[in-house]
Amino acid sequence: MVKIIAGGRKNSGWCAEACAEYEKRLRKPYNIEWQFIEEEKLVAYLRRWPFDAAREVVICCDERGQNISSGEYSQRLEKAFASGKDVVILVGGAYGFDDFVRKRADFVWGFSRLVFPHLMARLIVVEQIYRASQIAIGGPYHHE
Numbered sequence: 001m002v003k004i005i006a007g008g009r010k011n012s013g014w015c016a017e018a019c020a021e022y023e024k025r026l027r028k029p030y031n032i033e034w035q036f037i038e039e040e041k042l043v044a045y046l047r048r049w050p051f052d053a054a055r056e057v058v059i060c061c062d063e064r065g066q067n068i069s070s071g072e073y074s075q076r077l078e079k080a081f082a083s084g085k086d087v088v089i090l091v092g093g094a095y096g097f098d099d100f101v102r103k104r105a106d107f108v109w110g111f112s113r114l115v116f117p118h119l120m121a122r123l124i125v126v127e128q129i130y131r132a133s134q135i136a137i138g139g140p141y142h143h144e
Helices: 014-021 041-047 070-083 099-104 118-137
Strands: 004-007 032-037 056-066 086-091 107-109
Touching: 004 118, 014 118, 032 041, 032 107, 041 056, 056 070, 056 099, 070 086, 070 118, 086 118
Parallel strands: 004 032, 004 086, 056 086, 056 107
Antiparallel strands: none
16 A cells, blocks of 8 residues: 655645546555645654554655656565555655655655645656556556
8 A cells, every 4th residue: 555645735626636537547555545734734743653664665755855767666666565565655745844754764755856846746646656556567558
């Protein structure tokens, strides 16, 4: 399972519609569970949140993170699932994350050197999860 912890309100409008389009195509272990935390409380929540390294792989989305290919991302997810772990993806709000949160993550993922609005980042995360699932099964969605 993939759990996405996101800062801000629940997806609505165009973001909810676009995310739902990818989510309906996903199957275990790529199924998504969302958790939304008020932006002002997100970092404090994550500081108290008990990361469970035995059960979870935590990916923090941050502009300072490492840029990887979709294939490499798929491999990371597959490795986590093969070891029996869930994947937790952190998507910040407008102010992102502090060093404490980034250091606790197993991987800090930067989509590019550009900065994206947090709703767009949510959509990118969901699309890349779908793409990773297709890469893993050799589906037609991803083209090299």
